[in-house]
Amino acid sequence: MHPAIDIAVVGATGTVGTALVEILEERDFPVGQLHLLASAASAGKSVPYKGRNLRIRTVEAFDFAQVRLVFFAAGEAVTRQYAPLVRSAGCALIDLSGGLPLQEAPRVVAEVNPQALEGLDAPCQLSSPASQAIALALVLAPLRSLMQWRRLCVTACLPVSSLGREGVAELARQTAELLNGRPPEPRLFDRQIAFNLLGRVGAVDAAGHAGLERRLAEELRQVLDAPELKVAATCAMAPVFFGDSLSLAVQAAQAIDLSAVRTALEQAAGVELIAPDDYPTVIGDAVGQDVAYVGRLRGGLDDACELNLWIASDNVRKGSALNAVQLAELLIKRGL
């Protein structure tokens, strides 16, 4: 048992922040004082932890010198604003927002590249990758010894909860409006999300790529230690509340041995392989679970060097909060 440490969670009232506090409790993480922080809008609210209600405080007024580890579970901008304060207070930092450069805060998936922590100076800065990158890395890492990757082609269908509670509320509201015969009024999204699929998530750059599409490719290359890996990524928003659904095509340098792939995925940590006569979905399989579900394992239609898969994974737990807590467990082992 490690000695308890004092911790702050920034963004503690959001979907991911709330899950993070739950998982700290579930896994009996050695927490000393737990400081739950959020913007002024959430101040005064409280969040349950070990039978008590912990009051939310504003991040603006917090002195990070009180803690040894800070989780950032709010937006990128919040991470960028407060990370320098955390650093100068000498705290370790785990970011869930993708707000820090890969060089400053390496992307780590606990089951895939824990060795990335070796050689880092304490206090460490780590990033938990985007939920889609975590799910893909969990499925791809066990295949590394079986094939040399040439290229990945990913289409990721995100749930509205990837935009937090507001996303969930908007899909529910628009759906109810439509079922009641009223035209749905888009607020958070730029158009109707109910019974629609939005083929763009967030703004795109001059080359036409969304930030998340670039992030997925960069994070996968870092986590899988495959700097040359080519990645085609398309992120879409689906009228689904929770769970990422990912369609993945892998091109390898050699013919795929499907039975070896099956065996590797059956034995892999953090992955549940679905039987060939079934397929994984977010509702019913992935949501609320701590592993990524993978199925529809098949070779290429016309290419022996291709592998196709379908992945369903909880975007809030395994895709965010759980991995962040697993990273904290790794940090504690090495003394932050």
Added chain:
Amino acid sequence: MHPAIDIAVVGATGTVGTALVEILEERDFPVGQLHLLASAASAGKSVPYKGRNLRIRTVEAFDFAQVRLVFFAAGEAVTRQYAPLVRSAGCALIDLSGGLPLQEAPRVVAEVNPQALEGLDAPCQLSSPASQAIALALVLAPLRSLMQWRRLCVTACLPVSSLGREGVAELARQTAELLNGRPPEPRLFDRQIAFNLLGRVGAVDAAGHAGLERRLAEELRQVLDAPELKVAATCAMAPVFFGDSLSLAVQAAQAIDLSAVRTALEQAAGVELIAPDDYPTVIGDAVGQDVAYVGRLRGGLDDACELNLWIASDNVRKGSALNAVQLAELLIKRGL
């Protein structure tokens, strides 16, 4: 003006059959007698056509010698059962179900490969491809002269209407049950489709591929006259009522000239290119329209020879009924 011909529509009460009858009227197709046929379950219903209500008759009792052209807009099994009767009655045939082999009934998209009709003996047998293949062919054909294709990677998110009225009813019912706090009861689908994404459409074969995935690849190769083209296809069912959403990555043999691609798509028939700061969706753009909407045009993240696109297309009109009527117009020009 061509002389009017007598026509039968098999599956006239379905979503596609109804649209087909509407489009025959809209385009002032030279119809003599119009015979609307369906299974015994639909006999006695009627469908409006040019201000009259045409009574549905059973396909079992119909004498195809009464007509010169038959549309098959029911399932594959119905096409296979009745096509021999249609042939021996000397009628031309246009299948929308995919029930006939490519060699017997060539796949044709009116804007893409009308030349496929040359050299066919009358009476002709043609097939309108799967709606996803039509949308992809419309977008790819204008690019043929700009690049040599190596491989396509497609993820197609289908709407529930691809299973007809029962699919639409099931999504509506499950959604209402969930919004009313009741557990949704899956009937047509094997699990919850409301707020979920099903990464498999129909049964899969021993190699793990769904019939529609194989059909897409084969039809694209025939329509684009690209027998060597490699295609990775994944078909999923989305909680969307109408319209196909397609994520497409194209690998070419040479660097992509994006401005040439843009110009080609702007000038192409059957395609509407969305502005770079916008993106196409099924609701708001594609549904009810006669063209495939394409956007999110961009090069590869890390590969100059790659092109990425997002396509939204009406699965019932352009994807099925409209193309079938356009094929009939081509047949009439050449005397069936």
